[in-house]
Amino acid sequence: MKTWIRNVMLALGMLGAVGAGAAEPFIVVASTTSTEQSGLFAHLLPAFEKDTGIAVHVVAVGTGQALDIGRRGDADVVFVHDKAAELKWLAEGNGVQRYPVMYNDFVLIGPKADPAHVAGGKDIAAALKKIAQAKPAFVSRADKSGTYSAELRLWRDAGVDIAKAKGSWYRETGSGMGPALNTAAALDAYLLADRGTWLNFHNRGNLEIVIEGDKRLFNQYGVMLVNPAKHPQVKKDLGQKFIDWLVSPRGQQVIASYTIDGEQLFFPNAGSDS
Amino acid sequence: MDTISQSFALALSMVAHLDARLTQIVGLSVAVSLASTLCSAVIGLPLGAAMAIARFPGRDPVIVTLNAAMGLPPVVVGLLVYLLLSRAGPLGAFGLLFTPTAMVIAQTILIVPIVAALTRQVVEDAWAEYREQLRSLDASWWQSSTTLLWDTRWSLLTVLLAGFGRAASEVGAVIIVGGNIDGVTRVMTTAIALETSKGDLALALGLGIVLLTLVMALNVGAHLTRQWARARFG
Amino acid sequence: MGDAAIAEGLPIVAAGVGVVRRGTRVLDAIDVTIEPRARTFILGANGAGKSTLLRVLHGLLAPDAGTVTWGSGRSRPAGQAMVFQRPVLLRRSAAGNVRHALALRGVRGIEAQRRTDDALSRVGLGEIGARPARVLSGGEQQRVALARAWALEPEVLFLDEPTASLDPPATRAVESIVEAIHARGTTIVMTTHSLGQAKRLADTVIFLSAGKVTECTDASQFFASPHSSEGRIFVEGERL
Numbered sequence: 001m002k003t004w005i006r007n008v009m010l011a012l013g014m015l016g017a018v019g020a021g022a023a024e025p026f027i028v029v030a031s032t033t034s035t036e037q038s039g040l041f042a043h044l045l046p047a048f049e050k051d052t053g054i055a056v057h058v059v060a061v062g063t064g065q066a067l068d069i070g071r072r073g074d075a076d077v078v079f080v081h082d083k084a085a086e087l088k089w090l091a092e093g094n095g096v097q098r099y100p101v102m103y104n105d106f107v108l109i110g111p112k113a114d115p116a117h118v119a120g121g122k123d124i125a126a127a128l129k130k131i132a133q134a135k136p137a138f139v140s141r142a143d144k145s146g147t148y149s150a151e152l153r154l155w156r157d158a159g160v161d162i163a164k165a166k167g168s169w170y171r172e173t174g175s176g177m178g179p180a181l182n183t184a185a186a187l188d189a190y191l192l193a194d195r196g197t198w199l200n201f202h203n204r205g206n207l208e209i210v211i212e213g214d215k216r217l218f219n220q221y222g223v224m225l226v227n228p229a230k231h232p233q234v235k236k237d238l239g240q241k242f243i244d245w246l247v248s249p250r251g252q253q254v255i256a257s258y259t260i261d262g263e264q265l266f267f268p269n270a271g272s273d274s
Numbered sequence: 275m276d277t278i279s280q281s282f283a284l285a286l287s288m289v290a291h292l293d294a295r296l297t298q299i300v301g302l303s304v305a306v307s308l309a310s311t312l313c314s315a316v317i318g319l320p321l322g323a324a325m326a327i328a329r330f331p332g333r334d335p336v337i338v339t340l341n342a343a344m345g346l347p348p349v350v351v352g353l354l355v356y357l358l359l360s361r362a363g364p365l366g367a368f369g370l371l372f373t374p375t376a377m378v379i380a381q382t383i384l385i386v387p388i389v390a391a392l393t394r395q396v397v398e399d400a401w402a403e404y405r406e407q408l409r410s411l412d413a414s415w416w417q418s419s420t421t422l423l424w425d426t427r428w429s430l431l432t433v434l435l436a437g438f439g440r441a442a443s444e445v446g447a448v449i450i451v452g453g454n455i456d457g458v459t460r461v462m463t464t465a466i467a468l469e470t471s472k473g474d475l476a477l478a479l480g481l482g483i484v485l486l487t488l489v490m491a492l493n494v495g496a497h498l499t500r501q502w503a504r505a506r507f508g
Numbered sequence: 509m510g511d512a513a514i515a516e517g518l519p520i521v522a523a524g525v526g527v528v529r530r531g532t533r534v535l536d537a538i539d540v541t542i543e544p545r546a547r548t549f550i551l552g553a554n555g556a557g558k559s560t561l562l563r564v565l566h567g568l569l570a571p572d573a574g575t576v577t578w579g580s581g582r583s584r585p586a587g588q589a590m591v592f593q594r595p596v597l598l599r600r601s602a603a604g605n606v607r608h609a610l611a612l613r614g615v616r617g618i619e620a621q622r623r624t625d626d627a628l629s630r631v632g633l634g635e636i637g638a639r640p641a642r643v644l645s646g647g648e649q650q651r652v653a654l655a656r657a658w659a660l661e662p663e664v665l666f667l668d669e670p671t672a673s674l675d676p677p678a679t680r681a682v683e684s685i686v687e688a689i690h691a692r693g694t695t696i697v698m699t700t701h702s703l704g705q706a707k708r709l710a711d712t713v714i715f716l717s718a719g720k721v722t723e724c725t726d727a728s729q730f731f732a733s734p735h736s737s738e739g740r741i742f743v744e745g746e747r748l
Contacts, residue, residue: 028372037472059372059453073361074371178471203473407596409568411612412586425599507599508642
C-alpha cells in the first residue's frame with residue numbers, strides 16, 4: 001500500500017509542474033474568439049516564440065470578457081477589436097497605451113435563397129434596412145463582443161432602431177462567432193461575421209457571403225498592455241515585447257502572410273491612427 | 275449520418291497515428307481528472323464514512339445538502355472558482371487562474387459531493403453488517419471508519435470511477451477557470467467545445483468518441499476488477 | 509492471563525435491568541450475576557430475550573431501566589469479546605481478521621503475529637491463515653471468529669448461538685474450542701438453542717421466560733429438576 005501512495009504523490013507532483021507551466025517564460029493574452037477561431041494565433045504565436053523564446057497563453061473569449069479579464073489583472077495583454085470599448089477601458093486606467101495592429105473586415109452572411117434580396121450589393125446600410133423590413137431570420141451574437149458592437153453600429157448607420165425593430169425574426173444567441181454561425185447555418189439565417197472566422201468555418205450549410213467590401217465593414221484590432229501600476233504582477237517587460245513584436249515589421253509581415261486558400265485574412269496597419 | 279461516419283474514421287485515424295496534439299490533450303484530461311478524483315477521495319471518503327457512522331445533531335440537513343450538491347451546475351462552480359482565483363479575488367495572489375491547478379480545484383469541488391454521498395451509502399450498508407462486531411471489539415469512530423473504508427474498497431473503486439467520469443466529462447467549469455488555452459489548459463471536453471464552435475463537427479465528434487472510449491474502458495476495467503475481488507475476497 | 513486480571517471486569521451484575529422495544533418489555537426486572545470462571549448459559553424459548561440479555565451484559569445495548577456493573581465500574585471494560593451466530597468477518601485473510609482485532613487493542617508487529625499464529629492453530633486453521641476469510645465454509649468462518657476471540661485473551665467471552673447454523677462436526681469443533689478458551693481462564697456467557705449443548709458445557713443456567721428470569725441455578729440442578737413449569741417444558745420437550 002505504501003508504494004502506490006508514493007507513486008500517486010509523484011504523479012501529483014508532476015501535475016504541479018505542468019500547472020506551474022514548466023520553466024519557460026510566458027504571458028497571458030486575453031483575446032477574442034474571432035482571432036482564435038480564424039486560426040491566426042496558430043500561425044502567429046509559433047513565430048513569436050521562435051523569435052523571443054516567450055510562450056503565449058491565449059484565453060479567447062468575447063471582447064467584453066477579454067477586457068474584463070484585463071481589468072481584473074488576470075491577463076498581461078489584451079488584443080481585441082472594438083476601438084470605442086478599448087479607449088473607454090484605457091480611460092478607466094486599466095491599460096497603458098493602445099497600439100493599432102491590423103484590420104480585417106466583416107461580411108454579411110446569408111442563405112443562398114436570399115429572402116431579403118440583398119445579395120451582391122455593396123452597401124451594408126441599405127442591405128440592413130431591407131432586412132429590417134423583410135424580417136427574415138437574423139442571428140445576432142448579442143454578447144459584448146467587437147462583432148456585436150460593430151453590428152449595432154451598422155444598424156444605427158442604416159437608420160434602424162434595432163431595439164424597437166427586433167422581433168421574433170432577430171435571434172440573439174449570446175454566443176461566440178462559431179456557435180452563432182452554427183445557429184445561422186441551422187436556421188438559414190443572415191448574420192454579420194468577421195471574414196477570418198467565416199473562412200475557417202466548416203459547417204456552412206446553405207450560407208454564403210451576401211455583402212462585402214463596404215468601408216463601414218472595416219474591423220480594426222488593437223493591442224494594449226494591462227496597467228502594471230494597477231496590477232503589479234503583470235509581466236510588463238514580456239508583455240511589451242509581445243506588443244513591440246506585433247507592430248514591428250517582422251510581426252506585421254507574419255500577420256500579412258496568414259492566408260486561407262490563398263486569401264489573406266488580416267491586413268497589418270500598425271502606426272496608423274485607426 | 276455522414277458526419278457521424280466521418281467522425282468514426284477521424285477518431286480511428288487520430289488514435290492510430292497517435293496524433294501528437296491528441297495525445298497531449300488526452301494526457302492532460304486524464305491528469306486533471308485523476309488529480310481531482312484523488313483530491314475528492316481524500317476529502318469525500320472520510321466525509322462519507324463519517325456521515326454513515328456518526329450520529330450528530332444536524333446530520334440530516336448535512337445529508338440533504340450533500341445530495342443536493344451532487345447536482346451543482348458545473349458552470350456555476352466554474353464561475354465561483356473563477357471569482358475566487360482571479361487576481362481581483364480573494365485568492366488572486368496565488369496566480370492560479372488559467373492553469374491546470376485551477377481546473378483541478380473546480381472539478382474537485384464538483385465531485386466531492388458525489389464521492390461523499392455514494393461513499394455514505396456504501397459504508398452505511400457495511401456498517402449495518404459490522405456495527406455490533408466492531409463495537410464489541412472496542413473500535414473507536416476513527417478505527418471503524420478506516421476499517422469500513424478498507425473493507426468496502428472494491429465498491430469504493432466504483433464510487434471513485436463515478437467521480438472520475440463526472441470530472442472527465444464536464445466542460446462548464448474547466449472552460450471558465452482554465453481558459454481553454456491551447457497546449458496548456460485544453461482538455462478533451464473543451465477541445466470538443468472549441469471544434470464545435472468552429473463548425474468542425476466531424477473532428478469534435480471524433481474527439482468525443484475517443485473520450486467515450488476512454489471512459490468506457492475504465493468502467494469495463496473496474497467491473498472486471500470487482501468481479502475478481504468478489505470471487506477472491508467474498 | 510493471570511488471576512490478577514480477573515478482578516477487573518467481573519463479576520458482571522445486572523440489577524433491575526429492563527429493555528423495551530416497540531412498546532414490549534423484552535427484558536423485565538432482570539437480576540443476574542455472572543461469576544468469574546463460570547460457564548453461564550442463558551436458555552429460553554424463542555423471543556424470551558436471550559440475545560438481548562447477552563448484549564446488555566456485554567455492554568452493546570444500554571438498558572432502559574436498571575444498571576449493569578462490571579467489576580467495580582459502570583462502564584464496559586476492554587477485556588471482553590463476542591462471537592455472533594453468523595460470523596462477522598472482514599474482507600481480508602483469516603489471519604488478517606485476527607490481526608485487525610489485535611491492532612484495535614494496540615497489539616501489533618511480532619507479538620500480534622505470534623498470537624495470531626497461535627490462535628489459528630488452536631482452532632485447527634493453522635494451514636489456511638492466509639486464505640480470504642469470507643470464502644471459507646461456515647464452520648471454518650466461525651472458527652476464525654473464535655480464533656480472533658482467543659487471540660484477544662478476553663476476561664469474558666460472550667457467544668450468541670454460535671453453532672445454530674453449523675452441522676454436527678463443526679458444532680463439536682466449536683464446542684471444544686470454547687472449552688479450551690474456558691480452560692485458559694476466560695469466563696463464558698453463552699446462549700443456545702440446543703439442550704444437549706447446554707448439558708455438555710454449562711456450569712450455570714439462567715432460564716428466561718418472556719423477558720423475566722424464571723430460574724438461575726446450577727446447571728446439573730436445572731437439568732435434573734427444573735422448578736418452574738416453563739423450565740420443565742424446556743428440559744423435557746426440548747421445545748424452543
